[in-house]
Amino acid sequence: MKNLVILGAGTAGTMMANHMIKKLPKKEWQITVVDQYKTHYYQPGFLFLPFDIYTTSQVKKNGKKFIPKGVNYIQKKIELIIPEANKVELENGEALNYDILIIATGTKIAPEEIEGMFGPEWHKSIFDFYTYEGAKALRNKLREWEGGKLVVHITEMPIKCPVAPLEFAFLADSYFKNKGIRDKVDITYVTPLGGAFTKPKATKALHHLLEEKGIKEVTDFNIERVDYENNKIIDYADTEVDYDLLVTVPTNMGDALIERSGMGDDLNFVPTHKATLQTKNYENIFAIGDATNLPASKAGSVAHFEAEILEDNILRYINGEPLKEEFDGHANCFIETGGGKALLIDFNYNHEPVEGTFPFPGIGPLNLLKESRMNHMGKMAFRWIYWNMLIKGISIPFVSATMSEKGKHFEEVK
């Protein structure tokens, strides 16, 4: 019997278990998934939790439900990966041998990386919304907050979902308008990037929206420390931004397991071949989702597109065939812009988000890079798609793993 071991039962790990159980002969392969946590979170929902748009029960379910029958599911802490011995050590000295390993251990926030962030004011006047705990604490804070300076801040790149902080700022604008206190709230968006987003075309569209909603922008801000006693963030160029309420996206790092196992880069991300998803140092270890160092968005949609290609490549690897260099960095994100509208962007390693229609060229019904109610409906429907299709490995009709160039208004390639 051969062993395929998947580390992590989040979006990517759960999808891979569902993909591989259908493809690997049960008589030859045992699939094992290891994850110490019982709860599976719908992480895109963390954006809506602070504004009371989603309830806590809409963003979490028991993870076991989504692990297919026939898969050995171990709920234990992973201590170490020993690639030289093809072995994974779990808590209590237990060990798992593998023939093929998939690393899907994800990304965590690391607020302790910045002086003063993870201190006495954490979850009092300084919040994250990338964790369930953070989003919920922030919801409680916002319910009673009477206004002041709201700073929405990104610590450093890369982060899971680079558009989420922008969406947060847009939704905050709507939220305070609906509460009738928008005039008492000053919203500032602070980013280490040179503009609102990483891709120029989308930055232009998003900058326009920020302006329209009266949200100030501070760009090229590389934070050095949080002065929580005087309520300000300070960057290396000694620029200061005052806040009453700081909503930050802390440094994102791969799991500490990767560091313990000596397999990560500076941020504990696993060096991975960007088109095949094979790790750079070990041919029988693959990595997927936000655990990798791929120059792609660390979002669930990316993991979804990767999963289809990784499934193929693992089968090819087993059959001794060359791997397909197929993953193109495809990402597809709805961007909530507040007031019941959203934008949609579709991009990959080579093409930045452009205008056009999706998924049907020339028809839509979704518009790329343009605000619409239909896009917002798409984003809301996505929660259902996530729980019922995406993590179960059911492919979404008409949306391919690699990006389609049809129906999009690309500029001439220079």
Added chain:
Amino acid sequence: MKKLIANREIDVNEEGYLVDFKQWDREVCECIAGECNVVMTEKHWEVVEYLQDKHHKEEPLSIRGIKKSGVINIKEFYALFPGGPLKKSTLIAGIPKPKSCI
């Protein structure tokens, strides 16, 4: 597009970053630095070499990376290349502007 730097026609992109590293040398470097109001010192050269080395090894450049470079700390980096240190220093080093990812 072409730009006249150190009396030579150099290929640059719309932001002024060199497109072909082979066209870079110390003279070109000093000219670009001058345009950025940076006067090259020994420490500047050390940083430029570090950045070029990282670039050639295809290792991504970041402010965090500078902290661990062993060449310079972040405060000094800001002092040497005031404004956007990573953007300026890569421009001067003749390598692409860091994408800081997605």
